[in-house]
Amino acid sequence: MIDVERGGRVSSLRIDGRELLLGVEAAAGRSIGWGCFVMAPWPGRLAGGQFRWRGRRVQVPRTLGPDAIHGLVYDRAWQVEEAGGREATLSIELGPAGWPFAGRVRERIALDERSIVLEASIEADEPMPVAIGWHPWFLRRGANPQVEVDAASTLALREMIPTGVRQAVRGRTDLREGPALGRRRLDDVYVDARSPATIRWPDLELRIEFEPPLTTVVVHTPTQAICVEPQTAWPNALNGGASSGSTRAGPMDGGAVELDGGQAIGTRTKLIWRELARPLAS
Numbered sequence: 001m002i003d004v005e006r007g008g009r010v011s012s013l014r015i016d017g018r019e020l021l022l023g024v025e026a027a028a029g030r031s032i033g034w035g036c037f038v039m040a041p042w043p044g045r046l047a048g049g050q051f052r053w054r055g056r057r058v059q060v061p062r063t064l065g066p067d068a069i070h071g072l073v074y075d076r077a078w079q080v081e082e083a084g085g086r087e088a089t090l091s092i093e094l095g096p097a098g099w100p101f102a103g104r105v106r107e108r109i110a111l112d113e114r115s116i117v118l119e120a121s122i123e124a125d126e127p128m129p130v131a132i133g134w135h136p137w138f139l140r141r142g143a144n145p146q147v148e149v150d151a152a153s154t155l156a157l158r159e160m161i162p163t164g165v166r167q168a169v170r171g172r173t174d175l176r177e178g179p180a181l182g183r184r185r186l187d188d189v190y191v192d193a194r195s196p197a198t199i200r201w202p203d204l205e206l207r208i209e210f211e212p213p214l215t216t217v218v219v220h221t222p223t224q225a226i227c228v229e230p231q232t233a234w235p236n237a238l239n240g241g242a243s244s245g246s247t248r249a250g251p252m253d254g255g256a257v258e259l260d261g262g263q264a265i266g267t268r269t270k271l272i273w274r275e276l277a278r279p280l281a282s
Helices: none
Strands: 036-039 050-053 056-059 079-084 087-093 103-111 115-124 128-130 133-136 146-150 153-158 161-168 187-191 194-200 204-210 216-220 225-231 257-259 264-275
Touching: 050 128, 115 128, 133 264, 146 216, 146 225, 194 225, 204 225, 257 264
Parallel strands: none
Antiparallel strands: 036 133, 050 056, 079 087, 087 103, 103 115, 115 264, 128 257, 133 225, 146 194, 153 161, 153 187, 187 216, 194 204, 204 264, 216 225
16 A cells, blocks of 8 residues: 555555554654655755755754654655556655755555565756665564675764764674574664565565665664665765765765756665465574
C-alpha cells in the first residue's frame, strides 16, 4: 500500500500474510518513524538545518532538535501521475515543501510476486545541490534477525553528524558476515557499500539491491525495527564542499551532487524476498 497523503511512502508490505514494515500506529502519522519513504532533497541529518552554497546561506526548517533530517517531502502529500495494477508513479514539487530551489521529486514503485522496485529521482529546474535515499522501517518480528552489509568502513560521528573521518568496521559495527543483531543498537553510516544488503529472519530472507550512486548505507537498529537505508550521500553532505563556488554540475564532498537546471539524479533499489526452508540458528 502507498500512503499518498503522508509522504508518498510505502505504508504496508505484506508477504504471505506477514507484515514487513513498521506501521503508522507505531509513530506519529507524518513522522520519519514508519513505512518506507524517499529522503530528498537530502538524506540524514543536516547540521543546523542549513548549508552554504555558491556564496549564500540556505536555511531550511529544523525538524529534529537543532538539525533538519531526511529532507522535506516525507510528511507532505504527493501527486499521483500514473497508477494501475501493481505500479504507481508519484511526484512532488520541492518549492512548496520549503526548498528554495525549483524542482521536483518523482518516485516509481512497482510490485511483483517476489520483489518491489523503488525508483526515485530529483529533477532540477535551476541549479541546486541534492542527494537522495530510501528509508525503510522493517519489523524485527519478535526474532533475532541477521543483517549483512558489505562495507569495510563507517564514518566517525559527533552528535550524529559525520566528522569526515572513516574508521574500519570492528566488533558491533562489522556486518560483513551477516551476524545476528542480538542487542546491537546501531545508528551508523557505512560508506562504499556494495550491493546487496541482506536481512534474514528465521523464516525469510530479504535482499536489498542498490545501484550507484547509492553507495552509502545507514543502518539503524532500535528495539522494534531495522532500518537499512541506501542513499547517494552521507548525512550532512550538503555541507561538504558546498561553499566551493563551482558552477559546474558534479559531485561534492560526501556524495552530494550539484545539478544545473534541466539535470536530474536518479536511483533504483530493489527488495527481493524468499522463504527459508528451515530456521537459521540465532
